[in-house]
Amino acid sequence: MSDHFPSATPTAQPSPSRHTAEPSPYRHAAEPSPYRHAARNEVESQHQARSCDCAQDDGGWTAQDGGSAFARARLDQCLKCTICEASCPVAAVTPLFPGPKFVGPQAERFRNGESVDHSIDYCSSCGTCTLVCPQGVKVAELNSQARAVMKADHMPLRDKLISQTTLMGQVMTPVAPIANAALAFQPVRVVVEKTVGIHRHAPMPRANSQTFEAWFRRHRRAYPVTRPKPVLFFHGCAGEYFEVATSKMSVQVLEYLGYEVIVPHHGCCGLAQQSNGLFREASAAVLKLCDQLRSAGEDLTIVSSSGSCTGMLKHEAHEIMGVDDDRLRDVAVRTRDIMEFLRDMHDAGELPLDFKAINMTVAYHAPCQLKSQGMGYPATDVLGLIPELKVVESGFACCGIAGTYGLKAEKYDIAQAVGHPLFEMVRATNPKLALCDTETCRWQISQSSGVPTRHPIAMVHRAYGL
């Protein structure tokens, strides 16, 4: 988890008087051993040395060192207990992926700058393996790093294209109706599949004619500011171009709660590039984003309704790509998912409970990248406060899409098989509405189950009568 951040409150350190023996001279269990520290420091200093030579501010990633040395240092914690193998949603549905332990901690022992196992390309990076590991092995992070090294010298054009999320938004927004029609037109999609390798049935975002920032500049708040400190809203690229309604509702809820909302102009966190192994580009994107977010004030809470982008800021950029930068650390500790933010308000007794009843039963799917942030299920906690609303948590690990994995022609069938039980459950629970916190997962669930899927903030927005 967040081992590189200053850990917690003074209570985290045991007080000497509580020891039976003399005061412990030993480190906190969560700290890496001196050996691992040394290894990490060495790589960090290499990073720093390199970043001086780099024209681009990208953390100096090279294919030789993969990414975070910390993740690699956790390798020896693996006991081969197989809990990750048993929990992997991809290995359960295809023999093409031999499982996270096999391509992760096991194969990693044989890697020395070279790729030893190409089946790792079939890992979807959903992160379930890291989440379930009782030993703290960063299995998914190791796999993402090894895949980036494997793909470094022959990155498919398709993977470079589909990770250009901001560019997609910029191109599609001015011609939204035409772009949407073209992406819904099967002959076009067949050509795209044959030439680029994006599956003809894969879910595609729908463009909006107006960006979120354009709306935000013109909108007028309907409720007075009652809270002493503003919050900063991080929309992400999907929230700017495609999921504009989710961003708008989030801002309206925050304003209803009495917050002044600040939105500095900002771009993409680089998550799609990271998950496709484009670590250099993704590192540059995430640091640029940190600069943009920090420009609006360095002590404000950053709230976002893009559940996977918050994960990128909180831990993935550091733990997967090894980005080690004070700007990222500063942004990471201040970032909150919007449902987490509301749940924290409720825990502190500050969330108004003037919810109107919503008489409905609805399926909620907690995305894998939300679960890996270790915040439990804030959406079900908050939605549980709305009278008469019954929220049924799906209980499934992953919807299959895993960012851009399920778009790819050769992986589409696997992604559909992973998500199949979820799609059935969603349809059986309520054929008119389902809830999920992250964009590509909503597109996947909507397209594959036929059930319109929205962010849980939509229910809060409605229950507050906004």
Add this chain to the structure above:
Amino acid sequence: MKRIVVVGAGLAGLVTSTALAKDGFDVTCVAFGVGGLPLSPDVVESAPSSCAERSVVAGSELAHPYAAIGSDAIQTGLELLLELAGSDLLTGGPETSVMLPTALGGWRPACLYPPSMAAGASDGPAVIVGLRGLRDFYPGLIAGNWGGRAAMVDVAPRTGEATSSPLVFARFFDTDEGRRALVKALRPVVQNGETVGLPAVLGLDDVNAWRKIEDALGQPVFEIPMAPPSVPGWRLNNALVSAAQAAGVRFRRGVKAIGVQQADGRATGLVVASAGHPTTLPADAVVLASGGLKSGGIVMGDHQQFHEPVMGLPLANVPEAPFVADVFAPQPAYLVGVRVDEAMHPLDSDGNIVCSNVHAVGGLLGGSDRSRELTSGGIDVGSAVAAAEAIGGELA
């Protein structure tokens, strides 16, 4: 509603969480990963009647945990576990003691055990059948030690791989197609009157898959536990997690507990390392079900210094030399743990309560070599009930 935070989602943590939620508390169960159940063969070994009055284990400065827990709590705990798991997953009772075959063909006593393993306790002719492509199950070894004939059959759960994981086999036997294939393969090798021993992969989600196979075959079938992944352990884990969720327990997985927030000698919250920033979960009581030395609830440092990492609880039985060279001899390190009173409050070496609303259960308790004694299940469920009853009394 009073808020309880339970650290750990193994047998002790799940039973404690569910018992408290059933009593009306708002319970959050915090876990670093999946708990230990998927690694267990899914039997509670020791009948409490044989060991509720356990004496002090050699080398321990503490009484055995059973002394503080008491036989009533153990009995209640076993009955609660039977209820939560359901009769499809566990059978037996507090007074039961049967002997079941192990993966090496040895005998293992069982008090609560899956019905799918029950026929392993019966006498009479048996055939132990392995599945080609399933690793780590050797019918010849089992039959040679335990008795009966050995045989192998071919049942490929999916094409495209030479060997498949036990989970792949188990999911295949969840389907009609998979069960038909197995029964068809078994018919030629099974003789009339034989009981059929199979690796414990007979269905994962369908807990009655083994019965359907038995009915189709027309002869008694039993499962023999394997090395991890333990399919019966996953079944029990999934059932207990579902029971906890049904009782209202909220799970927060993927986080490490890193501290207990205290004020005026009482715990007010549990601090966890969530992504990006630590989070404090408000609590009116905290239960540590974080396990012993094998589970990270007790940590041994590079210089063999023992430490309880969440709040630095005092540890008893800290040895000069934690391990002895003979791997089959009792290891002093396994006796290390927390001393508790009858409410499962951790005590310091003078017998004073460390923090009045913190409780310790399960593998964290010192004075027992659980695996060797076969008391781990009894300690887990008994201490869970004792802690839940104490919290119910204290916070009522």
